[in-house]
Amino acid sequence: MKIGILGYGNLGRGVECAIRQNADAELAAVFTRRDPSSVKILTEGVPVVHVSEITGYRDKIDVLIICGGSATDLPTMTPEYAKYFNVIDSFDTHAKIPEHFSNVDRAAKASGKVAIISAGWDPGMFSLNRAIASAILPDGADYTFWGKGVSQGHSDAIRRIEGVLDARQYTIPVPEALERVRSGETPDLSVREKHTRECFVVASPLADKAKIEKEIKEMPNYFADYDTTVHFISQEELDRDHKGIPHGGLVIRSGRTGKDLENRHIIEYSLKLDSNPEFTSSVLVAYARAAYRMNRKGESGCKTVFDVAPALLSPLSGEELRSHML
Amino acid sequence: MKIGILGYGNLGRGVECAIRQNADAELAAVFTRRDPSSVKILTEGVPVVHVSEITGYRDKIDVLIICGGSATDLPTMTPEYAKYFNVIDSFDTHAKIPEHFSNVDRAAKASGKVAIISAGWDPGMFSLNRAIASAILPDGADYTFWGKGVSQGHSDAIRRIEGVLDARQYTIPVPEALERVRSGETPDLSVREKHTRECFVVASPLADKAKIEKEIKEMPNYFADYDTTVHFISQEELDRDHKGIPHGGLVIRSGRTGKDLENRHIIEYSLKLDSNPEFTSSVLVAYARAAYRMNRKGESGCKTVFDVAPALLSPLSGEELRSHML
Numbered sequence: 001m002k003i004g005i006l007g008y009g010n011l012g013r014g015v016e017c018a019i020r021q022n023a024d025a026e027l028a029a030v031f032t033r034r035d036p037s038s039v040k041i042l043t044e045g046v047p048v049v050h051v052s053e054i055t056g057y058r059d060k061i062d063v064l065i066i067c068g069g070s071a072t073d074l075p076t077m078t079p080e081y082a083k084y085f086n087v088i089d090s091f092d093t094h095a096k097i098p099e100h101f102s103n104v105d106r107a108a109k110a111s112g113k114v115a116i117i118s119a120g121w122d123p124g125m126f127s128l129n130r131a132i133a134s135a136i137l138p139d140g141a142d143y144t145f146w147g148k149g150v151s152q153g154h155s156d157a158i159r160r161i162e163g164v165l166d167a168r169q170y171t172i173p174v175p176e177a178l179e180r181v182r183s184g185e186t187p188d189l190s191v192r193e194k195h196t197r198e199c200f201v202v203a204s205p206l207a208d209k210a211k212i213e214k215e216i217k218e219m220p221n222y223f224a225d226y227d228t229t230v231h232f233i234s235q236e237e238l239d240r241d242h243k244g245i246p247h248g249g250l251v252i253r254s255g256r257t258g259k260d261l262e263n264r265h266i267i268e269y270s271l272k273l274d275s276n277p278e279f280t281s282s283v284l285v286a287y288a289r290a291a292y293r294m295n296r297k298g299e300s301g302c303k304t305v306f307d308v309a310p311a312l313l314s315p316l317s318g319e320e321l322r323s324h325m326l
Numbered sequence: 327m328k329i330g331i332l333g334y335g336n337l338g339r340g341v342e343c344a345i346r347q348n349a350d351a352e353l354a355a356v357f358t359r360r361d362p363s364s365v366k367i368l369t370e371g372v373p374v375v376h377v378s379e380i381t382g383y384r385d386k387i388d389v390l391i392i393c394g395g396s397a398t399d400l401p402t403m404t405p406e407y408a409k410y411f412n413v414i415d416s417f418d419t420h421a422k423i424p425e426h427f428s429n430v431d432r433a434a435k436a437s438g439k440v441a442i443i444s445a446g447w448d449p450g451m452f453s454l455n456r457a458i459a460s461a462i463l464p465d466g467a468d469y470t471f472w473g474k475g476v477s478q479g480h481s482d483a484i485r486r487i488e489g490v491l492d493a494r495q496y497t498i499p500v501p502e503a504l505e506r507v508r509s510g511e512t513p514d515l516s517v518r519e520k521h522t523r524e525c526f527v528v529a530s531p532l533a534d535k536a537k538i539e540k541e542i543k544e545m546p547n548y549f550a551d552y553d554t555t556v557h558f559i560s561q562e563e564l565d566r567d568h569k570g571i572p573h574g575g576l577v578i579r580s581g582r583t584g585k586d587l588e589n590r591h592i593i594e595y596s597l598k599l600d601s602n603p604e605f606t607s608s609v610l611v612a613y614a615r616a617a618y619r620m621n622r623k624g625e626s627g628c629k630t631v632f633d634v635a636p637a638l639l640s641p642l643s644g645e646e647l648r649s650h651m652l
Binding site: 136318 | 343427451457460462608612
């Protein structure tokens with residue numbers, strides 16, 4: 001299958017690398033809103049094209065992976081390009097998924113294409129595990145923990161504070177909360193009881209560090225509801241020790257079965273990722289394979305991870321899957 | 327959906343309990359090879375019927391869950407009853423799955439029914455995770471660990487030894503092996519390095535315990551390739567401390583991504599189950615829902631967990647899943 005990448009940031013670069021790991025996938029073109037001559041990609045011989053020329057590639061691309069942001073890019077881009085291509089995105093604004101789904105579905109049904117939205121790990125793999133685990137254990141409770149990992153949104157929020165030159169924020173699950181859930185308790189956990197936030201901040205030499213720390217800790221939505229730790233470090237330390245974009249987390253279903261619901265069961269799915277965008281990209285490429293196959297079978301419209309039979313994600317045949325994976 | 331249960335052992339009883347936890351499912355009948363009057367079930371008003379009369383229930387049952395053994399029951403039962411019903415089984419002889427699939431597929435295609443085989447946790451949920459994780463991370467290695475939990479097959483094997491009155495065998499993952507895999511190493515692990523076996527044995531008063539222990543530890547296939555510990559205990563202790571049928575285990579995919587495969591990722595799926603048969607039963611009922619829906623959409627033939635879109639397992643609608651689970 002021939003894949004197009006729209007947007008060449010961390011995610012787009014991750015998709016390019018993931019394509020190289022999949023023998024049945026081939027990078028056909030990278031589309032950008034920037035000046036194409038300013039964009040240097042890894043793969044030799046593949047054109048970098050201005051997004052204004054994308055419709056000329058309708059017959060050269062089987063699936064377009066849209067690597068844009070959820071805030072402003074994807075709500076317009078995914079329905080727009082579903083008019084011409086099978087598309088995949090990683091739209092992750094949970095509250096707006098139904099609206100996004102409906103817009104993309106309309107476009108993809110009209111064009112006869114398949115669009116898979118919100119692929120990645122949350123939404124994505126975590127969603128899959130929440131849905132399957134709760135179908136298996138109807139009497140129970142779901143818990144999602146994130147981290148330890150870098151939250152780009154929280155890091156950005158700190159950087160916007162006056163006197164801050166750079167910052168990195170880690171989201172960390174509270175070990176005691178995790179232990180309670182794993183032990184089979186089904187506690188009601190507050191936001192504060194589930195996660196802590198740890199910030200590494202580079203302040204400008206003359207900045208008032210106490211003021212910055214206070215501003216971080218009291219920031220509504222981002223930090224006020226959490227126990228937050230702030231460390232001031234040098235730019236050198238930040239670059240040396242906090243350059244990666246690791247992330248991860250876990251989804252736990254704690255449920256009961258039996259005549260009197262006397263037996264407890266814990267289903268846990270966890271991810272430990274060195275690179276958040278590269279893992280997300282790897283999920284996107286697997287779902288690109290599914291979109292391509294579903295469209296070839298005559299399907300169209302918007303889909304999510306819930307609608308995709310797992311076999312469609314794998315390069316292996318049904319026979320191979322049954323022999324080696326079942 | 328109206329469900330029939332064929333076979334009323336641990337698994338059949340588990341299915342009966344699981345049906346009570348699912349508002350859209352209803353137990354229609356229990357079929358048995360025993361004298362029906364000797365089988366007492368939990369659910370009031372539901373008939374217990376001799377299996378010889380099962381075809382009379384063709385129009386009264388949407389899905390038949392076949393709760394038989396993989397060694398001798400399921401290879402004949404599942405193809406036989408796929409002639410009349412949508413069927414589900416938990417066939418778990420991994421090496422014989424392709425042959426079983428092909429026999430069941432032939433019968434279910436001829437009758438226009440859907441048959442889902444090898445649903446449960448391994449095969450089943452573990453298979454799903456092996457397939458999806460390896461599709462996401464093509465460069466990597468898979469590890470499956472079982473336990474800590476009771477292996478019925480190994481317990482039975484000990485009970486067949488002369489002088490043994492009762493026995494319970496636990497399969498236990500080796501913590502060091504688990505740690506190596508979780509740390510991102512991709513070691514080649516021998517059978518002995520992955521699991522140990524712990525046996526609790528009730529010997530008859532005059533039995534030669536040293537001889538029993540030697541016979542267990544040297545038993546080919548079952549114990550010879552493992553580090554095995556044998557404890558002799560009283561029947562009272564066995565009944566008091568080892569009455570449950572807990573099990574569990576985990577599937578880990580350790581993979582790499584990036585330009586030079588420099589980033590490591592760990593996907594881990596784990597189960598901790600108080601009751602192995604009740605958890606398996608809960609999976610079977612979720613897949614019964616899928617079989618019923620697939621058949622109503624006009625599908626037929628043999629399917630596995632790889633062929634079932636996750637949404638089909640859930641009682642929630644597409645809208646509900648997208649709003650609450652994505």
